[in-house]
Amino acid sequence: MMITRSRAYLFSLLEGALFYSRRGQLINKLFVLLILLNVGAIVLQSVPEYDARFSEVFHRFEVFSVIIFSLEYLIRIFVAAERENPNKLSSWRLRWQYMRSFEGVVDLLSILPFYLSAFTTLDLRFLRLMRILRLLKLSHYFKGLTFFVSVLHKEAMTIGSAIFAMIVLVIISASMMYHLEHQIQPEAFGSIPDAIWWAVVTMTTVGYGDVTPITLGGKVLATFIMLMGVGVVALPAGILAARFGDELQSRKKHLTAHVVKALKDGYVDALEEHELSRLCAQLDLSEDELQQIIEDQQLSGEIIAVCPHCHKEIKDRRNAIKV
Numbered sequence: 001m002m003i004t005r006s007r008a009y010l011f012s013l014l015e016g017a018l019f020y021s022r023r024g025q026l027i028n029k030l031f032v033l034l035i036l037l038n039v040g041a042i043v044l045q046s047v048p049e050y051d052a053r054f055s056e057v058f059h060r061f062e063v064f065s066v067i068i069f070s071l072e073y074l075i076r077i078f079v080a081a082e083r084e085n086p087n088k089l090s091s092w093r094l095r096w097q098y099m100r101s102f103e104g105v106v107d108l109l110s111i112l113p114f115y116l117s118a119f120t121t122l123d124l125r126f127l128r129l130m131r132i133l134r135l136l137k138l139s140h141y142f143k144g145l146t147f148f149v150s151v152l153h154k155e156a157m158t159i160g161s162a163i164f165a166m167i168v169l170v171i172i173s174a175s176m177m178y179h180l181e182h183q184i185q186p187e188a189f190g191s192i193p194d195a196i197w198w199a200v201v202t203m204t205t206v207g208y209g210d211v212t213p214i215t216l217g218g219k220v221l222a223t224f225i226m227l228m229g230v231g232v233v234a235l236p237a238g239i240l241a242a243r244f245g246d247e248l249q250s251r252k253k254h255l256t257a258h259v260v261k262a263l264k265d266g267y268v269d270a271l272e273e274h275e276l277s278r279l280c281a282q283l284d285l286s287e288d289e290l291q292q293i294i295e296d297q298q299l300s301g302e303i304i305a306v307c308p309h310c311h312k313e314i315k316d317r318r319n320a321i322k323v
Contacts (some may be wrong), residue, residue: 009077011082014140016278031072033046038065038134040154066114069134071206073107084282102149106136147247155243162235166203169232173225174199180217240274251283252293259293268294 012018013027038061040145044050045058080098081091089097098104113130139149152159174195181189189195190209198211203227258279262272280290 007079008082011079014076014279016081016082016281019281020277025061032138032141034065034068035134035137037061037130042131062114066111069107069111069137073111076104076107103139106133106139110134110137150284151240151243151247154247155239159236160237162232162239165235166232169225169228170196170199170203173203173221174283176221177213177218180215180221180285181213184215185213199225202226205229251285252289255279255283255290256293256297259290259297263294263297 009018013021013024016025019028035090041058041061044054051058058264077098079096080095083094083098085094099108109130110133114272120238129232169190174192178192178195178200181195189198194211197260198213201208202222255276259268262268262276268276276290277287280287
């Protein structure tokens with residue numbers, strides 16, 4: 001029983017209703033600080049002078065960080081059993097779901113380089129590069145990153161189609177440019193793969209200027225590619241922007257429906273507030289947004305607010321929220 005209560009509390013602190021509490025925010029800030037310090041250490045360690053001078057400091061800090069991140073990883077596996085379970089899965093199946101999720105893989109990769117370096121002879125430069133993946137751990141503490149990953153997952157097919165169209169256009173334009181410019185500029189357009197570099201730089205409107213067409217046909221093709229590139233390259237960004245707005249509105253509507261249900265008796269009691277806060281955390285929405293939705297529903301006039309104690313109508317409907 002003690003273990004169950006502790007597990008529920010830790011889950012609420014890391015992912016549930018207490019995530020936005022003062023204690024939860026303090027823990028989040030400490031983890032964010034540790035992640036940023038780790039990234040700073042990795043960057044500084046790439047400077048030979050600093051690496052030689054502070055190698056012992058870097059090593060001790062790495063050991064300390066790995067201990068903290070390893071404990072966090074184990075705790076998240078432990079509390080994963082408290083996640084929403086509509087399919088009635090076992091605790092171990094829920095834990096396995098977390099371990100296979102984006103967050104679980106990132107948490108594992110953030111500590112894996114240290115253990116690999118201790119038991120294998122892999123290139124240390126590669127292992128150091130893997131440590132930079134700790135930046136992705138910020139998805140735990142900045143809910144917007146989780147929101148972004150969710151949108152990417154839902155629009156994967158659409159974005160994949162847009163990227164496929166870009167790849168096809170790049171290959172076609174590179175092939176055409178190769179045949180138009182190869183004889184005049186064999187050093188710049190010596191092969192189609194060489195021309196692909198030009199096509200990507202031109203289509204993305206970066207325009208380094210290191211490779212440019214000089215024939216009339218090449219210039220006409222380049223003009224067409226630049227005009228086409230503006231629309232094609234911007235297509236995934238437009239898809240994501242539209243989906244972000246739709247996803248946010250969808251989540252707010254879902255939360256609003258639960259708020260309306262909770263306000264049927266005119267006020268939000270402590271249990272309902274706890275459940276709404278938990279749902280708010282799962283939807284990656286803030287407590288301020290939740291309170292705003294509650295106030296909007298009460299002020300809309302659709303719900304008659306009553307006192308939670310005497311059940312009489314009250315004029316200040318915001319007082320119906322039991323804090």
